[in-house]
Amino acid sequence: MSGARTVTISFAGFNRAWAAWIGDRLERRGLRVVYLRWDSPAEIPLEDCLRDLKLAEGRILMVVSEWYFQLGPRTYEEWNAALRNVVAPDPSRFAAVSVTTSPVPTAAAVLAAADLTNMGPDEAERRLLDRLDVPADPLPDSANGARRGPRFPAAMPEVWGGVPRRNTRFTGRESLLNDAYHLLQSADAGAGVVALHGMSGVGKTQLAAEYVYRFGSEYDVVWWVNAEKRVSYRRYLAELAPKLGLATGQEYGERLRAVRDSLRRGDPYSRWLLVLDGADEPDQIWDLVPTGPGHVLITSRNPEWTEHNSRLLEVPVYERYESVAFIRRRAPRLSDAEADQLAEALEDLPLLLDQTAGWLNDSDLSVDDYIALLEGGIDQDVVKVSADFPLAFQTAWSILLNKLRETVPESVDLLRLCTFFAPGFIPVRLLKEMPHDELPEQVAGLLNDPLLWNKAINQLRQYSVVRLESHDTTSDDVAASGESLYLHRMVHQIVGKDMPAEDHKEFIEVVRQALASADPRRPTDPDLWPVYAEIVPHLKYADVLNSTDANIQRLVFNCLRYMFFSGEYAAGIKLGERALEAWRSLLGETHPRIWELTYHYANLLRSVGEYGRTEAIERAAVEHLREERGPQDLEHLRAAGGLAADLRGLGRYDEALELSQSLLTAYRELLGEQDSRTLNAQNNVAATLVLLGRFEEALEVDRRTMEARRALLRARHPWTLYSETSYALDLRLLGRYADAESVQTKNVRELVLVLGANNPYTLKGRHNLAFCHYRSGDHESAGRLFADVLERSERVLGETNPDTLRYATSQSCFIREHGDIDQARELSETTIARYEVMLAEGHPFVAGARVNHALVLRSVGERDHAYALGEQALTDMTAAVGERHPWTLGCAINASALRSLVGDPESAAELSKSTAALATEVLGRTHPLTLSARIAQAADLRSLRDRQQAEKLEQEALSDFVATLGPQHVHTVSARRRNRPFWDFEPQTV
Structure with missing residues (x-):
């Protein structure tokens, strides 16, 4: 049977070179080999993983190393139990070879692994074949010379130079390594060039080094070159000449030409790998990149390598599971949950994970306290530079910023403007769309000159300082079509700390004005909520609360109203609290803006049930405004309306009705029957009547309000839709179930269409619809709706x-x-x-x-x-x-x-x-x-x-x-x- 001649090699990705060599040795002797990279996801019990492994073809050969047992990561106690329960009862299915001298789980003894360490390839092959009961007879000469297989992993390639030591904490990146390998292997002759591209600190060099160690046994020449500058690149590449045995003089140009010619011809070695590390200036060195039968692997912050016959492979930040696994290796004292928390704070950037986790492992500080330290900005005292990532993050970026200043200084101006937006996705188009009169000179030049703007953005992109985000995927001009840039949180902090005070003052005002200009000034319009959702995260970083500009303060009010109507209560309360504290200090306790702010803040507090607090706030406002402006002042009436809502929340319905009715009378006298504020007051009278159980009266008031809002506003205005919900509720409370269900069904469709399924108003409508179904006897539909509304409300509110x-x-x-x-x-x-x-x-x-x-x-x-x-x-x-x-x-x-x-x-x-x-x-x-x-x-x-x-x-x-x-x-x-x-x-x- 073919299964008897099949061996499945199970190996950790770290030990791929061993798996490739072992597989080659077995295939030469007629066995069929299946390669199976071992993975052990933490969410799957280890015993289940091993049972799944038993489904593989033929005999299973484990390549035993500390890496094999650490994936997951798993404890040795877990491994001992799994080996005893799964492997021990079925020893004929498993065999093993050991490629490590480090400790392994004690129960691994059941594998009877053949030790392949500290010996030559002949003895290692003999032990391998003996462990698998494969005859070790000499192969015919033709078989031995038929092909050149992978090199014995313990043997260095004939030529080896400049490669950094292997990072024994290297984690994940399996798909990237495989993608790079397959791109190089499948490339046409002379086109085997892959550029690993990404921002500083993402681990490009570490990935390239791991590629060398994992696949290096397939090459005869591995040469690592520092390619930051053309001069240093030429020198390092020329130094390869004597290693290749080329007869040249001492002049670098002559050596360089000889090396490039040798690599192009594949003589004396056709299997070569050249790594160009830090090649951020493709224009300087692309003409010196060798061609030929070998491969070139480039690490760069510059995506423009794709224009120079290179396949681009982006290196992103870690996936979260990779971050957690890496942190657990770097800081074993942390739990999975703490590692996840740290990874979230550092946005999964490998260099930062390494340096912060290393420091944290040596301290007794909690993760929460440590993150609080980091929030103040990265400091050399709270990172630990390791040999694997030798350049501290802050130092690396300071060097890069200096380089940007020397080449395109406007790119630094743009980067500094970005720090007054929130880190992450930054809507730089707002800078382009704002009025450009009265801008500071250095910013005006940048924003008014499209060529300079694109040049600055492209410079930041070339060094992977930012990533460009565009909604226009069809545009060829990426810089022109880009609507937002992505800036990593820690880069954001470093650039902000590095800014002169004069630039800080000018740039923050520019961003404030850009945000104010982007305000559509209609926070109750659901169609415009995405605009406010984009603006709100940047208010804190632009420090808008310390501005006395009326337009910027109006932006704050509109954002608070948007948060109230859209259901973003928690964030709105936080903004309201910060605004009250800042404006009381800036404007004084009784400034008119304070009372307007108080009204919006109280609305948000009331929405989360803080009725006692809001009643005290609104009563103070009502008394002050009545005394200062009189009982008919609109600001006083609005505050009194808030107080009536507080009374409803506190269960004081008779008081609330008396106040609400007096307010409705006042609004009618001042503004007339059809003003939206009058209709709001009328709506509140009906809400109070419902709470008093006076359903017939409430129905009549809600009907009039609904019809008036349809005429004054529009059929699908949120307030009109809310009136429909109230009207349907009144009908149901009166026992008119069929009428209520008819109105509410139509109303819910429009609420979802206009406001979305998770808006508080929509949830209220769907809740009433659930009751309508229930009262009509449709228990199945009612049950689904009740459960769904509750789940959504718990999640959203x-x-x-x-x-x-x-x-x-x-x-x-x-x-x-x-x-x-x-x-x-x-x-x-x-x-x-x-x-x-x-x-x-x-x-x-x-x-x-x-x-x-x-x-x-x-x-x-x-x-x-x-x-x-x-x-x-x-x-x-x-x-x-x-x-x-x-x-x-x-x-x-x-x-x-x-x-x-x-x-x-x-x-x-x-x-x-x-x-x-x-x-x-x-x-x-x-x-x-x-x-x-x-x-x-x-x-x-x-x-x-x-x-x-x-x-x-x-x-x-x-x-x-x-x-x-x-x-x-x-x-x-x-x-x-x-x-x-x-x-x-x-x-x-x-």
Whole structure:
């Protein structure tokens, strides 16, 4: 069988040269060889990796080294267990050779590895063949001379020079190494040139060195040349002449010509590898790059090698898993999570990972504290220069900046401008698009001259200082079409620290003006939110809060409004806090801008449930503005509107309604019925009416607001869409389920289209749609929507946001009836705990969450606990909103059921009777809540054996159910089956 003559060689990439030599020796003796580079992903159990290895063809030959066992990285304890459990029971499948003298796991003894170290190729081959039971008879001369295989790894090529020592901590880069190898091997004769291109510190030299050690056994000549300057390149290349045995004189030009001719002809060696390290100026040396049967590997920051018959291979920063593995080797005391955290802070740049992890491993500083140090800028005291990366990052970039100043000084000006944007992707097009009058002279020249601009950008690109990002992928002129540059965080810091004070003052003002000019000044327009999303990260770095320019301060206000409407609450609060601190110092405590800033800041705080804080802030603003400007001032009215919202959040609904109605009157008198501010005030009146349970009034106010907004704004303006959601909610709360679902379905489609699926307004609309489905009996659609809305809100707004708590309340109620009761209980308990932290004791939302939890307890059999909690909730809700509020009536429906459950039918009947009467009076006889109360009353009369009266009440209620909701509606069917009704508390938006 062919399998018997097959050997699969399993090897670490670090030991590829050994695998190639071993495979060649076996193939010469007629065996079929399969090469399998060993990988051991940390997320896959090691035993599973070994079992997968057993699926390979034929016998498995492991090339044992410390590298083989460190991949993952794995502990020796893991290896010992895996070798005993997977390899030991099946020894015939495995064989091994050892190519290391370092310690290996003790259980590796089961492999009985043949030691190939510290010996010549003949003895090594004999031991290899003996371990695999392959006859070691001499091969015929024709077979021995038929081809030249890979060199024995322990033997140096005939010519070897200048190669740096191997980095024993080299990590990852497998695909890059393989890509470089295949590009060189598949190149036509004379075209085997590959340029490894990337920014400083990305590890180009390390990658080239690893290529030499990994594939060097396939060459007879390996020569490493420092190619930074043409003069040094000529000298180093000329020094190869005597190594090749070329008869030349001492003059460098003569030696250089002889070397190039020898390499071109492949005489005396055709298998040669020339590494040109640091070749950042292709124009200086491209004409001296040898051609011929060999290969040239170039490391460069300059991508223009592609114009000189070179295949370009970009060397990016590490993949995150590579960063973590490298840090763990450099700093073994760090955990995977800490290594990931450090890699995130350093943006996976290998040189920085090496130097910072090395320093950190020798200190007892935590990763958090260390990152805080780095945030202040890289310092020589917090990096450790290793032999593998000998040039400290800061030093390397200082050298490069000096070189840029000498060649194209405008490129340094552009780079310094970039430091007043946030690191990463920098929208330099904003500099081009801003007005160019009154610019500093040195910047004006750069921005007004397209040729100079492109020259500066190209110079930065040539040295890989920046990477150009363009949305116009069809343009041939990359520099002209580029919209943003990518600048690494640490380069950003170094350039910023290296800047003269005069340049700092001029350049920061230029960037501030560029950001202000980019402000579209319509933060409520969703179509413009991407513009604000691009601007916001740069506010901090341009230090806009310390500017007194009115346009820049207006930009801050607009960014805060954008953050509020788009749901970026946490970032908006942080900006608002910083702005208040800066502007109070800059402008004074009572400057008009402070009150405007306070309004925007309070809106954001209120959105995360900080009602106590916002009430204090807004009340102070209201009192100051009323005293300073009078009660009819628009700024005062706006602050008072914020105070009314705070009162709603605190559960003080009567106060909120009184204030909201007075504000609506004032706006109408000042601005008229159709001004958007008047309509906003009208909207807030309706929101307060909903919280008071006055649903019919709320519906009429929301209808008028919706129609007016459609006429004044547009059909798809966010506020118009929000009015539609409010109108659909009112319809549902009134029991008009079909009408509500029709309006809400259309509204959600448009919310998603205009605002996106994750916007807070969209989530509110989808949540109401979930309830519409639920009330119509479509439990499957409702369940999917409830779960999805909660997941999105937790992810976008956070688990403690008021909206998230609303959605968690609904999800808990739904899965209590149609899902996992244990999950419902956990979610209900969590929601109550979070409400208790956010809101004061006695708040109606706390009482409502508890009455919902009482139903969970009922469902799991904890009757007494459920009864006690239900009674407490009824008492608290009555105190909070009064006995006539629909929430109180709902609590009473549940309390009567729990009284009946614990054996108190008289008290239950008394409560259900009064509840049905009040509900009829407040909501009308056919409202769903009233119908539930009437069914509950009939059930309690039946418990008291008053069957005649119970039957009469039940039939009347069923007739009203049929007339109102239809004979097949879920509520009608449930009532007909005499299921005891219950009520779920649903918090409303404040």
